[in-house]
Amino acid sequence: MxxxxxxxxxxxxxxxxxxxxxxxxxxxxxxxFVTFCNSxxxxxxxxxxxxxxxxxxxxxxxxxxxxxxxxxxAEAIAKGAVHYSTMCSVCHGTGAQGSTGPDxxxxxxxxxxxxxxxxxxxxxxxxxxxxxxxxxxxxxxxxKNILGSHKILEIMAWLADQKSKLKENxxx
Ligand code: HEC
Numbered sequence: 001m002x003x004x005x006x007x008x009x010x011x012x013x014x015x016x017x018x019x020x021x022x023x024x025x026x027x028x029x030x031x032x033f034v035t036f037c038n039s040x041x042x043x044x045x046x047x048x049x050x051x052x053x054x055x056x057x058x059x060x061x062x063x064x065x066x067x068x069x070x071x072x073x074a075e076a077i078a079k080g081a082v083h084y085s086t087m088c089s090v091c092h093g094t095g096a097q098g099s100t101g102p103d104x105x106x107x108x109x110x111x112x113x114x115x116x117x118x119x120x121x122x123x124x125x126x127x128x129x130x131x132x133x134x135x136x137x138x139x140x141x142x143x144k145n146i147l148g149s150h151k152i153l154e155i156m157a158w159l160a161d162q163k164s165k166l167k168e169n170x171x172x
Pocket of ligand 1: 088089090091101112126130132134138141
C-alpha cells in the first residue's frame with residue numbers, strides 16, 4: 001500500500017513538472033523571440049545612426065599629392081564596385097561606360113582629369129549652371145552625405161581598377 005501511494009505521488013510530481021517545463025520552455029522561448037525581434041529593430045535604427053555618424057566623421061581623404069590612398073586595395077575595390085552598382089550605375093551604366101551620365105573610364109573628361117576634380121564632383125555634385133553635357137542630361141547629385149568620403153574613395157579605387165583593366169585589354 002505504502003509503495004502504491006508513493007508511486008501515484010511521484011506520477012503527480014512528474015505531471016506537474018512536465019506541465020511546468022512546457023510552460024517554462026514556452027515562456028523562455030517567447031520572451032527570447034520578442035527580445036530578438038526588438039533587438040533587430042534597434043540594431044537597424046543603430047545602423048542608420050552609425051551610418052550617419054560615420055559619414056559625418058569620415059576622415060579618409062585624398063593624399064596631399066592627390067593620390068587615392070585606397071587605390072590598388074583589393075577590399076576597397078570590391079566595396080567600391082558594390083557602391084557603384086547601387087548608387088551610380090543607373091546613370092553611368094553598369095560598366096561605367098556611360099548612359100545618361102558620361103563615360104567614367106574614357107579620357108574625355110568634362111570636369112577635369114584628375115583625382116581632385118573627380119572626388120570633388122562625386123562629393124558635391126554638379127550644379128545646374130556648371131553642367132557641360134550638351135544637350136543636358138540631368139543633374140549629377142552630391143554624395144557627401146549619402147556615402148561619405150571613404151566610400152567615395154572606394155568607388156574611385158574601383159573606377160581606377162576598371163580603367164587599368166581596359167588599358168591591359170585594348171579590344172574592350
Ligand atoms: C541621376 C543621374 C546620376 C547619378 C545617379 C550619378 N551621376 Fe554622375 N553624372 C551625371 C551627369 C548627368 C553628369 C554630367 C553633368 C554635366 O556636366 O552635364 C555626371 C558627371 C559625373 C562625373 C564627371 C564626369 C566628367 O566627365 O568630368 C563623375 C566623375 C561622376 N558623375 C561620377 C558619379 C558617381 C561616382 C556616381 C555614384 C556615386 C554618380 N556619378 C551618380 C548623372 C548622374
